[in-house]
Amino acid sequence: MSSSMVTSGPERVLPAADQPSRPSLPLLVRVELRKSWDTRAGSWLLLVIGLATLAVVLVQMLVVRDVVHTTGDHLATSQLPTAVLLPVVGILLVTSEWSQRTAMATFSLVPQRSRVLVAKVLAAAVLAVVGFAVSLLVSVLATALTPVLTDRESAWTLGTDVLLQSLLVQVLYVLVGVALGLLLLSSPLAIVLNFVLPTVFGIVTGLVSALSWVQEWLDLSTTTAPMFTGDLTGGGWTRLGVSLLLWLVAPMVLGWVRVLRTEIS
DSSP: OOOOOOOOOOOOOOOOSOOOOOHHHHHHHHHHHHHHHHHHHHHHHHHHHHHHHHHHHHHHHHOOSSSSSSSHHHHHHHHHHHHHHHHHHHHHHHHHHTTTHHHHHHHHHHHHHHHHHHHHHHHHHOOOOOOOOHHHHHHHHHHHHHHHHHHOOOOOOOOOHHHHHOOOOOOHEEEEEEEHHHHOOHHHHHHHHHHHHHHHHHHHHHHOOHHEEEEEEEHHHHHHGGGGGGGOHHHHHHHHHHHHHHIIIHHHHHHHHHHHHOOOO
8 A cells, every 4th residue: 555545543632631730739839839948049048037036036035134035025026037038038939930030931831820829929928937937936945045044034925816916927028028029020129129118118107297197007017016916906907907908919919910911931
């Protein structure tokens, strides 16, 4: 039989069981978590956060001797480096896709961009919880070691409100970093504005007496300050919600839409 008379058969279709399945959300979250420490910048930043958390508690324990510090006091102090630096990790979770030019590969493997963004948000929340756990561990150790390393007694006082509100404020700060990263898609710009914008906003509203109400309702550092000691009650939750609309919800929504619509080359 001549080759011209040979016809090809119908194209073989893979059964549904043999077709590649899309990555699960837990897998995507694990991938995003690995990205947070897989780079030199990420690993060093996480190390600095841990060392800074330990350092500030040691200073409080060894230097400030005129009061008896409770576990809650140590927890409030240990969270300061986390609140300042961990949002940068949230920023890098998003912006590193563009700075390292891996966005094309990421969204080619997972074309549904919203699934990747959800994984990044969840990974950031996990990092915030881990950061809080480290702060809590350091606080417990400081309370236990105070009588050993100093001549003062320690107090094992830690209320449920302090525990829950401290955890929540850490998650919120990291998510604000994620939102800013989504909005700007630039690591240097997002990191600089993460520090500069709240500072300038607080200075301006603090200096102008007519804007004092703006500071009470829209300055995130003001509305979240009581949460570090578990003292946010009543109208404070309303003011927190309003400030989060400005610093978290609005940039998150705008940034989300921007990532979905951005052409990647």
